[in-house]
Structures are given as C-alpha cells and as structure tokens.
Amino acid sequence: MYGLATIPIIRKLDGLCKQVWYADDSAAIGKIGQLHDWWNKLAAIGPAFGYFPNPSKTWLVTKQNHHDRATNIFAGSGVNVTPEGRPYLGAAIGSREYIAEYVNTKVQLWSSSINTLSNIAKSQPHAAYSAITHGLLSKWTYLSRVVPNLSHLLVPLDNTLRTKLIPAITGRPPPNSVECDLYALLARLSGLAITIPSKLADKELHHSLTVTSSLTDHILAQDNEYGYNIVRDQQLKKREVSKDNRNRQEDTASIHQQLPDGLQKAVELSKTKGASTWLTVLPLSEHGFTLHKSAFQDALALRYGWTPTRLPSKCNCGKNFNVEHALSCAKGGFPRNVKAQRNKRYHSIPSHGSMQ
C-alpha cells in the first residue's frame, strides 16, 4: 500500500534527477543543483501527500571536490552534507575508506556474535549449528550481495568460524583448509553448509547483479512503466541456479578428491538422499528433532568417519568395541549397562547416524 500510495509524489518529482524509493526511504542522485531542486520540491509537495521529509535525517553524500559547493547550496536547508559516506538500505555508499570502515564495523560485530555462539556450542552444539546456518550466515551473505569487492574484508569471519565455532560444534581441533572447503558444501552434498564468507562474496554479488539486472536497468532508465518481464526474469534465475548447481557438483567432486580415502567413503554415503536431513532440519523439541551434545557430535563423527569420543572399550558380547562393531554386532552393539540410556539418547537420530 505504501509503495502504491507514494507513486503520485514520485511522478511529480520526475525529471529533476534520478530517484529510487524503497517504502518511505527516498533517494536521488544527480548534480548538486538538480538535487537541491528535487529536495525543495519534495519538501514543498510532500506534506500534501502525507509525506514529511525530515532534513535532519537526510544526508547528501558528495565527492570530496564538490563538498564545499554542496554545503553552500544546501546551507539553511537542514540537510546534512558529507564527503565520506552513509549507510544505505543495509549497504553503504561513499568513499572507498568509508565503505571499508562500514564493513569492518559489521565484521567486528559478527565476529563477536560468532564468539558468543561458539561458547553456546560448547554445551549446545546443535542449537548453535542451527543458529549459524539458519540465521547468522545470511547477514554477511546479504552484505556480499550489496557491497562490491569486500571479500578481503570478510577474512576475519573466516578465521573466527574456523578456529572458534567449528571446533566448538564438532568437538575437534580447528579444520584444515580442505576440511573447511568440505564443511562449506551444502549438507546434501556432504558438507555442513558453514560457508567461507570471503570465498563466497564475489559469487553472491554476481548472482545478485544477474537476477536483479532488469530492475537495475529500469531504475537507471527511470522507467515509469512497470515493464518487468516476469517470464524472462524467471528464466534468468533458473539458468543461474542450474549453472550454480553444476559448479557446486564440480566443486564437491574436486574437494572429495583431496580427502583421505576413509573420509571419501564416508562423504559419499552422506550424499545419499535423506542422509543429511537431521542436519538441515530445525531442531524443534516438540517434534523430537533436538540432539543433545553427545548425540549431535557422535552423529557428526559417523558422518565424517571420525571415531566418536567416550566409546566403551568392550561390547556386551565380549569383543572390542568400535564403530564398525557397533553397526554389525548381533547383540546390538551396546554394553549392557549403558544400552537403555543410549537407546533413549539416540531415539531422534535417523538410521544413518544411529548406532542402534
């Protein structure tokens, strides 16, 4: 409704400079004189449409060499003028230094979030895993889509994920670079979907630019007609998705090749249909999808062929106990005294991750 209701005011401002509106957030770009005319007209006609532009919340971002002239022209308007930059719809516009500083501030904030999550992961790895893959990751994914060339600025996030969060979730030492690549794969392709922020940034930007290109063209041309070709755009998206899928398959194959033999076998198994559902599903306790620490880390151990920690040395049948034996023992593979407890603990893991 808001979008529709602002169309008349947008049309009245047509031709003064290039504008782009997002709900009540109006923006314009052009020469300083044009922007001044645009601002004056917006301030004059806005109230009749119920739109009250607030100069103290309005910023003019100029190039360094136009700053003085802009300050003079906008003197008395109440509009803030800066040669540095400003945040804009979750991104930043302005000088290269300003944008780098903006991204760095975000990265610091997210690094501290990852640290907090790593502490939670020490006792609640499943919940922490879910919070990163279903929530936190999308923050830098969004930024990668709207700010170009930021991959080098995201490296601190790579490091915090590798040295803090992944060890806390898996209960193992920090992964090496091939293991990081493996965990970055989608769960259904044998990964953990914990992507590597700096490696993904350029790809995300490319996807975003591609699928929004027709919208960008309309904004640049200041097209008033809604000439949005849905069919063409859907085809474009589909092409991008299938290209991406092909690349993912190739990446997966090349990462698998670099893994040690035992692990290769394990990850091939984890690619089978349904073998990763326990990882991707939201851990809702009402459906019994939550795994406590040992169950979650044991399931990861089976997925990646690691020996689970705290295994008993002898089985109920008298033989030595290990994962292989647990899966093949005629007596069920559980030492008598812990069997009941284990059965209870494992009831929510699907058969692939189960030791029953």
Ligand SMILES: [Zn+2]
């Ligand atoms: Zn046995």
